[in-house]
Amino acid sequence: MIAEAGLACLWLAAALSLLQLLAGGFSLAGKGAQLAPVIRPVAILQGLLVTAAFVLLIWLFLRTDLSVKLVAMNSHSAKPFLYKFAGTWGNHEGSMLLWVTIMGLSGSCIALLEKRLRSDTMIATLAAQAFVSIGFYAFLLFSSNPFERLPSPAPEGQGLNPLLQDPGLAFHPPTLYIGYVGLSVAFSFAVGALITRNVGPVFARAMRPWVLGAWIFLTLGITAGSYWAYYELGWGGWWFWDPVENASLMPWLAATALLHSVSVLATRGALRTWTIMLAVVAFSMSMVGTFLVRSGILTSVHAFAVDPERGSFILALLAIYIGGSLVLFAVRASTVREGTKFNYFSREGALVMNNVLLTAILGIVLIGTLYPLLTEAMGTKVSVGPPYFNPVGAIFALPMLLVMAAGPILRWRGDSGRRLVNLLALPALATAVTLLLVIIFGGSIGILPLLGLVLAVGLAIASVIPLFGRNLLRTPLSIWGMVIAHLGIAVALFGMASESAFNQEVLVASNVGDTHEVGPYTLTLNAIDPVAGPNWTALEANITAQVTGSNASEIITPQSRNFTSPTMQTSEAALLTRWNGQLYAVLGEENDDGRWQLRLWWKPFVPFIWYGGLLIGLGGLLALIGRTARDIKRRRYDMQDSDMQGEAA
Amino acid sequence: MTVKAKHQRLTLILLAFVALLAAVLLAAYALRDQASYFYAPSDIAAKNVEVDRAIRLGGMVRRGSIAQAADGVTVNFIVEDGKGSVPVTYRGITPDLFVEGSGVVAEGRMNANGIFVADNLLAKHDENYMPRELEDMNLDEIKQQAESTVTQ
Numbered sequence: 001m002i003a004e005a006g007l008a009c010l011w012l013a014a015a016l017s018l019l020q021l022l023a024g025g026f027s028l029a030g031k032g033a034q035l036a037p038v039i040r041p042v043a044i045l046q047g048l049l050v051t052a053a054f055v056l057l058i059w060l061f062l063r064t065d066l067s068v069k070l071v072a073m074n075s076h077s078a079k080p081f082l083y084k085f086a087g088t089w090g091n092h093e094g095s096m097l098l099w100v101t102i103m104g105l106s107g108s109c110i111a112l113l114e115k116r117l118r119s120d121t122m123i124a125t126l127a128a129q130a131f132v133s134i135g136f137y138a139f140l141l142f143s144s145n146p147f148e149r150l151p152s153p154a155p156e157g158q159g160l161n162p163l164l165q166d167p168g169l170a171f172h173p174p175t176l177y178i179g180y181v182g183l184s185v186a187f188s189f190a191v192g193a194l195i196t197r198n199v200g201p202v203f204a205r206a207m208r209p210w211v212l213g214a215w216i217f218l219t220l221g222i223t224a225g226s227y228w229a230y231y232e233l234g235w236g237g238w239w240f241w242d243p244v245e246n247a248s249l250m251p252w253l254a255a256t257a258l259l260h261s262v263s264v265l266a267t268r269g270a271l272r273t274w275t276i277m278l279a280v281v282a283f284s285m286s287m288v289g290t291f292l293v294r295s296g297i298l299t300s301v302h303a304f305a306v307d308p309e310r311g312s313f314i315l316a317l318l319a320i321y322i323g324g325s326l327v328l329f330a331v332r333a334s335t336v337r338e339g340t341k342f343n344y345f346s347r348e349g350a351l352v353m354n355n356v357l358l359t360a361i362l363g364i365v366l367i368g369t370l371y372p373l374l375t376e377a378m379g380t381k382v383s384v385g386p387p388y389f390n391p392v393g394a395i396f397a398l399p400m401l402l403v404m405a406a407g408p409i410l411r412w413r414g415d416s417g418r419r420l421v422n423l424l425a426l427p428a429l430a431t432a433v434t435l436l437l438v439i440i441f442g443g444s445i446g447i448l449p450l451l452g453l454v455l456a457v458g459l460a461i462a463s464v465i466p467l468f469g470r471n472l473l474r475t476p477l478s479i480w481g482m483v484i485a486h487l488g489i490a491v492a493l494f495g496m497a498s499e500s501a502f503n504q505e506v507l508v509a510s511n512v513g514d515t516h517e518v519g520p521y522t523l524t525l526n527a528i529d530p531v532a533g534p535n536w537t538a539l540e541a542n543i544t545a546q547v548t549g550s551n552a553s554e555i556i557t558p559q560s561r562n563f564t565s566p567t568m569q570t571s572e573a574a575l576l577t578r579w580n581g582q583l584y585a586v587l588g589e590e591n592d593d594g595r596w597q598l599r600l601w602w603k604p605f606v607p608f609i610w611y612g613g614l615l616i617g618l619g620g621l622l623a624l625i626g627r628t629a630r631d632i633k634r635r636r637y638d639m640q641d642s643d644m645q646g647e648a649a
Numbered sequence: 650m651t652v653k654a655k656h657q658r659l660t661l662i663l664l665a666f667v668a669l670l671a672a673v674l675l676a677a678y679a680l681r682d683q684a685s686y687f688y689a690p691s692d693i694a695a696k697n698v699e700v701d702r703a704i705r706l707g708g709m710v711r712r713g714s715i716a717q718a719a720d721g722v723t724v725n726f727i728v729e730d731g732k733g734s735v736p737v738t739y740r741g742i743t744p745d746l747f748v749e750g751s752g753v754v755a756e757g758r759m760n761a762n763g764i765f766v767a768d769n770l771l772a773k774h775d776e777n778y779m780p781r782e783l784e785d786m787n788l789d790e791i792k793q794q795a796e797s798t799v800t801q
Contacts, residue, residue: 234742274661341657356665360672367676371684381687383705383756388683392675396668507741509721569745588722588742595721597742 003068006056007147010097013049013104014137016042017130020107024127028120028195036123040111043126046133047108054088054101057146061088067153070094070146076159076565080534086170087160092294092310093146095173099290100136102174102181106210107133110185116206116631118198125192132184135317143310159565162536168228176221176248180286182214183251186258187283190276191325194332199272204265207279209628211262215255216620222248223613234571234586236601238499238609241389246369247289250362254282257358264348267412270339271348274355280329284322285362291318292369343414350407357400364392394448401455404489405462408482423465431458445501452497460490477626485619492612498605509595519602521583522548526555528587528596536563538572541587541596545576558587582606685756691733693759700761706735707754715749728753728765739767 020042026032027039060068061084064077074091075084089095107129114122140146189207193199225248230238239245258278264271291314342348368384375382409423434457438450463486466479506518515524526542538561546553558574576583581604588597685703688696698704706728714727723740726749737755747753747770757767 274665338655338658352661352664356668359665360668363669363672364676367673368680371680375684381705382684383687384680384684387685387703388676388679392679395675396672507722571742571745586742591717591721593721597722599742 002056002060002063002065003147003149006053006060007145009049009053009056010137010141010147013046013053013100014134014141016046016049017104017133017137020046020130021127021134024123024130027123028127036119039123039126043111043129044108046130047104047106047111050097050101050104054097057094057097058085058088060147061085061094064157066155066157067149069148069150072150072154072157074158074160076157076535078535078565079157079160079165082167082170083160083165087164089173090160090164090169093140093144095177096136096140096144096294097146098174098177099181100133100140102177103129103133103136103184106182106185110188110210114206116202117192118196118202121192121196121198121203123192124195125188128188128191128195129184132188132321135320139310139313139317143313156565159535159563161566162561162563162568162570163232165535165563166228166232168224168232172221172224172228175217175224179214179216179218179221179255180248180251180289182210182217183255183279183283183286185210186214186255186279187325190279191328194276194328194336197332197335199265199276199336201266201269204262204275205631208259208262208266209624209631211255211259211279212620212624212627215252215259216617216624218248218252218255219613219620220617222252223610223617226613227610231573231575232570234573234599236503236505236573236584236586236599236603238496238606241368241385243369243372244293246365247292250365250369251282251285251289253358253362253365254278254285257355257362258282260351260354260358264351265339268340268342268348270342271352271355272336272339273333276333276336277329278355280322280325281362284318284325285366287314287318287321288366291315345410345417346414347407347410347412350403350410353403354400354407357396357403360396361393361400364396365389368392390448394451398451398455401459401489401493404486405459408463408466408486423468424462427458427462427465430461431455434458442501449497449501452493453501456490456494456497459493460487463487463490477629478623479626481619481621481623481626483619484622485616488612488615488617488619490612491615492609495605495608495610495612499603499609502604504602506598506600508598508600509591509593510598511595516598516600517548518600519581519583519604520547521602522546523585523600525596525598528590531559533561535565536561538562539587541574541585541598543574543585543598545583545585556583556585558585560587560589577607580604687754689730689733690728690735691730693735693765694733698759701758703756703758705754705756706737706765706767707752708735710747710749710751710753712749728755735765736763737765737767739770741770744770 020039023032023035023039023042027036057070060071061075062081064071064075064079064084066072066077070091070093074094075087079087083090087094089098107126110129111126114125117125186207189203189210193203225245226238229240229245230236258275261271261275261278265275291311294310294314344352368388372382372384405427406420406424409420431454434454435450438445438453442450442453464483466483467475470479504519506516508514508516510516510525512525512527515522517523522545524544524546526544529540529542531538531540538559540557540559543556543558544553545556554576556574556576559572561570561572562568563570571586571588574585581602584601584603586599588599590596683703685705687705687707688698690706690708692698693706708728708730711727711729711734716725717723718725722742723738724743725736725738727734728737729735737757739755739757754771755765755767756769756771757765760766
């Protein structure tokens with residue numbers, strides 16, 4: 001019964017979203033003003049119903065109900081509780097249900113919380129949100145039904161891909177999805193504003209928290225995914241320019257640009273059409289990402305669906321939503337009132353540069369990601385990787401860092417060059433000193449890691465300059481947010497550059513008792529022991545890691561695991577984190593002569609990459625809290641403003 | 650809405666357009682150079698692949714060809730596709746499902762001696778996973794061909 005109840009909830013939610021769209025459409029067309037009051041309650045109810053469907057699916061997974069096809073295909077009674085729970089979205093259908101659940105819930109949140117928007121814009125926004133939801137409901141109900149029953153219950157489930165059996169599964173997909181789908185809210189706002197010709201600072205202030213929220217979750221989701229890949233795959237890499245990774249990076253780049261242009265619109269009333277365009281692009285990138293990952297066009301641990309019908313379905317949705325919104329944009333953009341003119345040498349000028357450069361980087365990632373798919377369609381197999389993305393991306397990312405250093409220091413409306421030069425003298429000096437130090441002591445390192453290291457130091461200093469001369473206790477939270485987020489970029493960049501410049505690797509076949517040196521550590525292989533877990537057995541290396549020349553030592557235990565159900569071998573790296581870097585050990589196979597393969601790395605400052613990601617997210621959170629608090633204060637003013645606009649329209 | 654504001658809007662559109670165009674041109678230029686192409690063993694001989702160019706090589710690991718070097722961490726093996734074969738050398742821990750007679754995709758480059766030096770081996774992740782490039786190859790057919798040549 002649970003599965004049937006879940007399916008019923010899903011159908012009801014889909015029907016309500018249709019009602020939401022129709023009610024919105026008619027009342028905007030002036031033919032059903034009496035329908036307008038139902039839209040908010042319908043949106044809230046729809047969110048609740050789809051959430052109920054999702055909770056029921058979790059319930060089915062927790063009970064391992066093997067009469068449900070999805071559970072039988074992807075779960076197993078002997079799986080640990082955490083993976084029964086998180087395994088709900090470790091498959092195609094479940095993850096799509098998670099997607100629409102988040103979409104439904106964000107619709108409910110708009111309906112409940114958003115009080116600033118003019119009422120017709122609000123109705124159009126909720127109608128647009130419903131329009132997008134309907135497509136994804138249809139996708140679920142017609143081609144990916146998660147509640148499908150088996151003719152007769154399976155004796156045992158097939159289990160979950162062992163690479164996914166990690167606490168990361170509980171955190172990474174939902175976080176990333178909240179980010180992806182959160183951008184649908186920005187999209188709906190943009191469509192609503194275009195339909196009702198209401199693009200202005202009030203609209204921007206209403207949209208900003210949603211963009212910020214989505215962006216925070218995207219940031220954290222990408223950070224978590226990168227760290228997960230880093231320790232789980234055992235390759236020692238943290239970013240592979242895999243199409244699936246790019247699929248999450250592209251919405252982030254667009255959302256970052258949007259975040260900054262919304263700021264200009266909210267503060268200065270400029271960049272109106274551009275902001276709308278970016279909102280459309282950002283959610284389009286989310287959908288392109290979903291298409292790439294979920295259509296089966298790519299083969300990876302993320303791609304669950306290999307059914308071509310599903311790929312075509314998502315492609316059709318993509319065409320409808322992206323194409324439709326672009327047409328709407330083309331028709332309506334010229335009617336958006338011209339923004340205020342501004343001085344290029346100012347905060348808003350820097351933000352425009354930021355937007356241009358981010359868009360260029362987005363273009364480069366998009367081209368690099370789609371190119372192999374296009375050439376393959378024409379019969380040539382090609383793969384595009386770091387040799388393309390790193391240098392080409394850097395051409396735009398390096399000037400971007402300079403703009404990031406200068407932008408927050410510049411004043412709105414216009415500033416003097418002399419003031420900027422004075423303020424940037426310190427970071428410039430720090431950059432020069434670091435450059436000298438790295439050249440003298442750093443040995444031979446590549447040009448990109450070198451630039452990364454020195455610019456990271458300069459940027460870190462430049463990013464805290466906006467706090468100079470302020471009473472720190474009275475500094476608005478949004479300023480703190482900006483400073484911390486920019487500092488986070490510098491910290492992450494430092495980690496990335498340091499990892500690629502100073503990484504040390506040792507690859508050996510080791511007898512038990514042998515010692516090896518890597519970085520500051522001396523490692524001794526003590527023993528290889530068999531160990532067992534709930535659904536795996538493993539060979540575990542017992543290694544003493546001692547800082548060379550000191551007595552302090554620790555035991556690390558990399559494993560080579562054999563999972564049952566499904567059968568698969570994975571390697572579990574052992575990590576030892578210190579403030580100045582990470583020791584990373586992987587156990588390989590036993591050779592015929594009884595020696596064991598060990599792969600050992602010392603990665604200086606590599607955790608900074610993820611500390612940086614967390615700082616960026618924290619900065620976003622502070623900005624969100626600060627903005628929301630301030631917006632609540634000025635809400636009354638905005639509502640009057642909005643009413644006046646309503647009368648003028 | 651002043652004439653000046655309109656002028657600025659045009660300038661901005663132009664700026665964005667120029668930046669995007671630069672990005673696209675740069676991307677196109679770099680892709681010509683940096684994309685690594687996929688070759689089957691028989692293509693390597695036929696197409697005369699340049700030395701030190703980043704490519705991917707995909708095929709079957711010939712039975713009985715995997716040999717470990719004395720350092721214990723370098724493997725040498727032969728990749729074949731029924732019509733040709735290429736010797737490959739790889740230093741590193743081999744993927745779990747890298748075994749004789751299974752499919753493999755190797756990333757790396759040809760050296761001057763005609764040996765493919767692999768930086769990375771992509772073998773099957775699990776039973777259901779197959780490197781994308783191998784999907785079109787009929788592995789069973791190749792396997793049979795390879796085996797029949799060995800037994801003859």
